[in-house]
Amino acid sequence: MVKPVAISCGEPAGIGPEIAVTAWEAVRDECPVVWIGDPTHLPAGTPWKHAGDGDPVRHFQVIARDLGAPRIPGVPNPMHARGVIDAIAHGVELVKAGECCALCTAPIHKAALIDGADFAYPGHTEYLAALAGDVPVVMMLACDTLRVVPATIHIPLSAVPAQLTAATLTDTILVTHAAMRRDFGIAAPRIAVAGLNPHAGEDGKMGMEEIEMIAPTLDALRAQGLHISGPLSADTMFHAGARAQYDVAVCMYHDQALIPIKTLDFAGGVNVTLGLPFVRTSPDHGTAFDIAGKGIADATSMIAALRMAHKMAEARHG
Ligand SMILES: NC(=O)C1=CN([C@@H]2O[C@H](COP(=O)(O)OP(=O)(O)OC[C@H]3O[C@@H](n4cnc5c(N)ncnc54)[C@H](O)[C@@H]3O)[C@@H](O)[C@H]2O)C=CC1
Numbered sequence: 001m002v003k004p005v006a007i008s009c010g011e012p013a014g015i016g017p018e019i020a021v022t023a024w025e026a027v028r029d030e031c032p033v034v035w036i037g038d039p040t041h042l043p044a045g046t047p048w049k050h051a052g053d054g055d056p057v058r059h060f061q062v063i064a065r066d067l068g069a070p071r072i073p074g075v076p077n078p079m080h081a082r083g084v085i086d087a088i089a090h091g092v093e094l095v096k097a098g099e100c101c102a103l104c105t106a107p108i109h110k111a112a113l114i115d116g117a118d119f120a121y122p123g124h125t126e127y128l129a130a131l132a133g134d135v136p137v138v139m140m141l142a143c144d145t146l147r148v149v150p151a152t153i154h155i156p157l158s159a160v161p162a163q164l165t166a167a168t169l170t171d172t173i174l175v176t177h178a179a180m181r182r183d184f185g186i187a188a189p190r191i192a193v194a195g196l197n198p199h200a201g202e203d204g205k206m207g208m209e210e211i212e213m214i215a216p217t218l219d220a221l222r223a224q225g226l227h228i229s230g231p232l233s234a235d236t237m238f239h240a241g242a243r244a245q246y247d248v249a250v251c252m253y254h255d256q257a258l259i260p261i262k263t264l265d266f267a268g269g270v271n272v273t274l275g276l277p278f279v280r281t282s283p284d285h286g287t288a289f290d291i292a293g294k295g296i297a298d299a300t301s302m303i304a305a306l307r308m309a310h311k312m313a314e315a316r317h318g
């Protein structure tokens with residue numbers, strides 16, 4: 001029997017509840033899901049039942065949690081924060097216990113969780129790494145025409161150069177390489193690596209990180225047999241011809257990686273955490289407070305995230 005993907009509710013004031021239901025309507029024949037959240041936050045008329053009751057194709061399956069306050073679209077409520085965090089942890093437990101095949105997280109509003117529950121993590125990626133026992137993880141965003149990995153994630157731009165060490169870059173590339181092989185069936189992944197500075201440093205005239213750290217790190221990994229190009233100029237590595245030369249691009253910071261993919265395919269991109277002992281995906285977008293509750297949110301990315309979760313779980317476990 002196909003196990004369901006657990007969906008954590010995410011920020012109730014955002015579009016999470018509505019895109020979960022719309023995505024379920026699109027994939028319910030191929031990919032069962034179970035949603036963890038407060039059923040009073042679901043769009044009116046959602047045909048939901050408690051998980052295990054009813055028919056998962058006709059009834060949206062819910063593991064009900066009382067989040068303590070109603071949902072007001074666009075207005076985050078600190079009272080929800082604890083329940084939102086617990087829904088993620090519950091999803092992880094279900095996957096670890098083998099009751100669900102993967103976790104798909106709806107977007108959280110990071111500030112609301114920090115303000116409402118002293119959440120100690122800047123995002124799911126870091127929280128899931130902690131729940132998995134502090135394993136090294138990597139954020140990857142993927143669409144049909146591009147995969148990108150930021151080597152540093154949710155930190156201020158001013159903190160990037162200090163965090164960008166040979167160890168960070170090596171771990172990022174090795175986790176990415178292993179996941180390309182295990183989860184995406186690419187036997188010898190071609191990895192393109194961006195420089196940090198304009199023109200990848202222009203021979204040291206516009207920054208020294210490429211010469212002092214990035215290039216020697218890549219040389220050491222090439223010596224281990226990895227197919228790596230770079231450090232490349234970030235501004236010229238994302239046009240169609242350049243993208244054809246690699247399977248995944250490793251970038252130096254969040255926006256260097258995410259701007260190209262969200263520009264190419266905002267609707268279809270999927271966020272996936274590599275390196276975890278379980279499968280986790282997510283839509284590439286955030287809470288979209290400006291359109292929450294209006295019934296106009298596009299669920300394409302959520303649908304792609306659910307399909308990718310199932311496919312990755314299948315690749316791992318059959
Ligand atoms: N995986 C996660 O939990 C993520 C959470 N976030 C969080 O989301 C919050 C808002 O972030 P923003 O940068 O404003 O990005 P956002 O993705 O929420 O919104 C950016 C723009 O795209 C639109 N948009 C987003 N998703 C859409 C959809 N499915 N259909 C139609 N339009 C859509 C929004 O209406 C808005 O105009 C932040 O708190 C951020 O931390 C952002 C990205 C991922």
Ligand SMILES: NCC(=O)COP(=O)(O)O
Pocket residue numbers: 122123124125126258271282
């Ligand atoms: N911009 C991507 C993002 O913030 C996703 O973070 P995470 O919650 O998946 O760690």
